[in-house]
Amino acid sequence: MRVARHNPEMGGRWALPVQSAKPAVAAGWALALGLALLLAAAPAALRAEALVVYDDALQNGFDDWSWAVHSLAETGTVHAGSRAISFEPDDWEGLYLHRDAGIDLASYEAAEFWIHGGAAGGQAVRFVLLIGGQAAGSAPVDDFTPGGAIPAGEWVLVRVPFADLGVVSGVLSGFWFQGDVSADQGVVYLDDMVLAERTGEPPPPQELAVGVDLGANRRPVNPMIYGFNFGTAAQLADLGVPFRRWGGNSTTRYSW
Numbered sequence: 001m002r003v004a005r006h007n008p009e010m011g012g013r014w015a016l017p018v019q020s021a022k023p024a025v026a027a028g029w030a031l032a033l034g035l036a037l038l039l040a041a042a043p044a045a046l047r048a049e050a051l052v053v054y055d056d057a058l059q060n061g062f063d064d065w066s067w068a069v070h071s072l073a074e075t076g077t078v079h080a081g082s083r084a085i086s087f088e089p090d091d092w093e094g095l096y097l098h099r100d101a102g103i104d105l106a107s108y109e110a111a112e113f114w115i116h117g118g119a120a121g122g123q124a125v126r127f128v129l130l131i132g133g134q135a136a137g138s139a140p141v142d143d144f145t146p147g148g149a150i151p152a153g154e155w156v157l158v159r160v161p162f163a164d165l166g167v168v169s170g171v172l173s174g175f176w177f178q179g180d181v182s183a184d185q186g187v188v189y190l191d192d193m194v195l196a197e198r199t200g201e202p203p204p205p206q207e208l209a210v211g212v213d214l215g216a217n218r219r220p221v222n223p224m225i226y227g228f229n230f231g232t233a234a235q236l237a238d239l240g241v242p243f244r245r246w247g248g249n250s251t252t253r254y255s256w
């Protein structure tokens, strides 16, 4: 019998290891029993474990893209372990944690972290989710903080369900904590940050209807404007492209 195992190369999902097939059991009851066991195991197979973002350092491929004054090695105010994050949410500046591999919302449903407002507390900070580097949903951290405000002089645990920000599917590229006011604010501390695993079935994919009107805005275009970035001589000949362009960078490397 095959057993589901955790496979980190599949983004924390569970997978069945590939094994050589054995001679089939002819008895019908054995096949039925096998199917029943697989079906019973199916919900658990979709689940991942919580993904650590920060404990005493960034983990699991998260990078620091922050643009606020900050430290990932704060030692004076720490929730657990030896270090925490500190940052100044002044004038819309932010702490930005990015992950190249993305975060599939089929596996994760919330962010959880401990927060401390320093001596004064009460900072205005917004939590923002990003898809493809663009803000996809956000809300004030206060909305999810016990007592309705970042507290002074103590740590509190905050859980931000992504669905409460209007984001239920897709692949996040990261998230940030951003000052939500044009003003100087006191230092905010964060520690023990994780992405919580999805506990139920992932939401169904959203349907998207796309229509193409082939008759709209038709006008002739000079065929001599078409070119191609890089490519071999054989590829250009095959495509009938009259120009070949060299140079540029990632933002201009497309056919034009």
Ligand SMILES: [Ca+2]
Pocket: 055, 056, 078, 079, 080, 081, 082, 083, 084, 191, 192
């Ligand atoms: Ca820590």
Ligand SMILES: [Ca+2]
Pocket: 088, 089, 090, 184, 185, 186, 187
């Ligand atoms: Ca400040």
